[in-house]
Amino acid sequence: MFDIAIVGxxxxxxxxxxxxxxxxxxxxxxxxxxxxxxxxxxxARGKAFGDSDEIYKVNTPPRxxxxxxxxxxxxxxWMKNLGKPNEDFPSRVTYSKFLQETYQSILDSGxxxxxxxxxxxxxxxxxxxxxxxxxxxxxxxxxxxxxxxxSLHGPIFKKFEGNPNFIEHYKQFSGIKENAVxxxxxxxxxxxAFRSLDCxxxxxxxxxxxxxxxxxxxxxxxxxxxxxxxWQNLLKEKSGTVRLQSFLDILKEECQLIPDxxxxxxxxxxxxxxxxxxxxxxxxGKSKNADLPYQDILVSTRxxxxxxxxxMSIADRISxxxxxxxxxxxxxxxxxxxVVSELASASREGRLHIHQATASPRWENKQFILESDNGxxxxxxxxxxxxGGTNRIDSIDSPLLKNLIQQRLIEAHPCGGVDIHPxxxxxxxxxxxxxxxxxxxPLSKGSLFSTNAFWFNAQCAGHWxxxxxxxxxQENMKIA
Ligand SMILES: Cc1cc2nc3c(=O)[nH]c(=O)nc-3n(C[C@H](O)[C@H](O)[C@H](O)COP(=O)(O)OP(=O)(O)OC[C@H]3O[C@@H](n4cnc5c(N)ncnc54)[C@H](O)[C@@H]3O)c2cc1C
Numbered sequence: 198m199f200d201i202a203i204v205g206x207x208x209x210x211x212x213x214x215x216x217x218x219x220x221x222x223x224x225x226x227x228x229x230x231x232x233x234x235x236x237x238x239x240x241a242r243g244k245a246f247g248d249s250d251e252i253y254k255v256n257t258p259p260r261x262x263x264x265x266x267x268x269x270x271x272x273x274x275w276m277k278n279l280g281k282p283n284e285d286f287p288s289r290v291t292y293s294k295f296l297q298e299t300y301q302s303i304l305d306s307g308x309x310x311x312x313x314x315x316x317x318x319x320x321x322x323x324x325x326x327x328x329x330x331x332x333x334x335x336x337x338x339x340x341x342x343x344x345x346x347x348s349l350h351g352p353i354f355k356k357f358e359g360n361p362n363f364i365e366h367y368k369q370f371s372g373i374k375e376n377a378v379x380x381x382x383x384x385x386x387x388x389x390a391f392r393s394l395d396c397x398x399x400x401x402x403x404x405x406x407x408x409x410x411x412x413x414x415x416x417x418x419x420x421x422x423x424x425x426x427x428w429q430n431l432l433k434e435k436s437g438t439v440r441l442q443s444f445l446d447i448l449k450e451e452c453q454l455i456p457d458x459x460x461x462x463x464x465x466x467x468x469x470x471x472x473x474x475x476x477x478x479x480x481x482g483k484s485k486n487a488d489l490p491y492q493d494i495l496v497s498t499r500x501x502x503x504x505x506x507x508x509m510s511i512a513d514r515i516s517x518x519x520x521x522x523x524x525x526x527x528x529x530x531x532x533x534x535x536v537v538s539e540l541a542s543a544s545r546e547g548r549l550h551i552h553q554a555t556a557s558p559r560w561e562n563k564q565f566i567l568e569s570d571n572g573x574x575x576x577x578x579x580x581x582x583x584x585g586g587t588n589r590i591d592s593i594d595s596p597l598l599k600n601l602i603q604q605r606l607i608e609a610h611p612c613g614g615v616d617i618h619p620x621x622x623x624x625x626x627x628x629x630x631x632x633x634x635x636x637x638x639p640l641s642k643g644s645l646f647s648t649n650a651f652w653f654n655a656q657c658a659g660h661w662x663x664x665x666x667x668x669x670x671q672e673n674m675k676i677a
Pocket of ligand 1: 204205206207208209210234235236239240242243244245246254255256257316317318319345346347348595597637638639648649650651652654655
């Protein structure tokens with residue numbers, strides 16, 4: 198029987214393995230037989246970084262892409278050795294090479310006894326001790342199972358599945374010959390799709406979403422320090438839980454302290470009055486001068502946002518997702534300057550438009566039809582899904598998730614993904630922890646909030662490894 202099974206071996210799985218290794222080195226733990234189960238096509242690379250077009254960039258600088266808390270500068274140094282110390286946003290494929298090299302170094306160290314199974318897991322069944330894991334060709338057993346399955350998602354446009362003009366993966370882009378294309382979404386996946394389609398400069402691209410937010414531009418530096426939106430002030434809530442309304446009130450108060458109420462108000466006004474090109478140019482100008490205080494305020498919540506999330510009631514969290522989720526995504530997750538510059542050029546040349554859709558697009562007379570809130574009707578032959586999908590687990594087409602739901606080993610979190618204990622990462626059903634079954638990464642979004650940033654998932658993996666080391670050393674002491 199293996200001590201630990203890591204199911205899904207992408208960025209989070211590698212970070213977990215690395216930090217287990219670090220703990221084994223530090224404590225001399227002997228029980229360290231680990232099995233890694235993940236499909237061969239992205240083994241030790243994952244999908245987030247490994248299944249990517251060469252031109253797609255990471256959206257976080259190298260200092261935020263460390264794999265282990267023992268080496269906070271790990272990726273930054275790797276980039277220096279590559280001769281690219283100043284590349285702030287390398288390609289995702291470059292990062293996936295770093296992941297593979299990290300895994301090779303773990304193997305070379307020989308500190309862990311590692312077995313690899315290059316297949317997807319289809320079922321996990323509890324035994325008297327530990328679990329039985331089934332793949333197409335193999336059955337193995339393990340004491341502890343950690344799911345690191347990545348951004349599994351269900352379809353938003355199920356009605357278009359099977360339509361050859363409905364595009365869901367970047368590898369299908371080369372088939373698009375027409376010059377007008379609809380892209381659903383306005384987040385990072387939609388921007389990636391735009392960049393692929395914009396390569397030849399001959400497409401007219403229409404991004405759309407329910408709220409119609411345009412992407413925002415990363416600041417060259419976060420200079421503004423909040424005066425009132427501070428963790429210490431949030432802690433003053435007497436009840437011990439932070440109400441969403443009080444967080445929003447303090448955010449508003451903070452915005453009143455910055456000149457003109459911050460760039461968001463002005464940028465939104467400019468977009469409405471002067472159009473998209475002026476909007477991008479305004480934000481790019483402010484970005485160069487590191488004068489984006491609203492962004493700085495939101496970025497300042499990074500260290501504590503997951504704790505604030507935990508302290509909110511489920512009703513508040515659902516309300517946040519419904520009423521503020523889209524705006525938060527646009528303003529809290531800005532994109533690199535160079536990418537905004539590409540968007541601005543396309544907009545200037547009349548090749549990029551962003552719409553607020555009044556309804557989901559429809560397929561009629563061999564074309565997709567979208568109605569925007571300003572009465573425009575856009576007709577295209579192709580629709581690209583750049584939404585990133587839904588993380589409602591009942592809509593995700595994964596035999597493993599279906600099997601785990603059926604056995605009541607996991608259940609949906611009301612805010613998306615799988616319900617887990619936010620401190621132990623143990624899966625839980627009706628609030629009861631499932632012994633020795635854990636989930637790390639984007640599927641824990643509803644419980645942990647910040648899982649769309651790799652630094653956070655790596656931090657959780659580090660906490661898991663530490664907890665495991667404490668448990669193992671206590672067990673070893675009992676045996677002695
Ligand atoms: C397109 C994209 C771009 C991103 N860019 C950034 C970025 O620039 N910066 C940042 O900080 N964050 C980024 N993120 C967020 C990203 O999700 C996190 O960084 C995350 O931690 C990625 O690692 P992961 O291991 O969870 O997922 P992945 O690296 O995708 O790995 C999951 C693995 O699990 C495997 N798997 C799934 N089901 C099974 C099964 N049943 N059995 C076995 N294996 C299975 C998959 O095949 C895959 O190999 C991005 C996310 C996406 C989707």
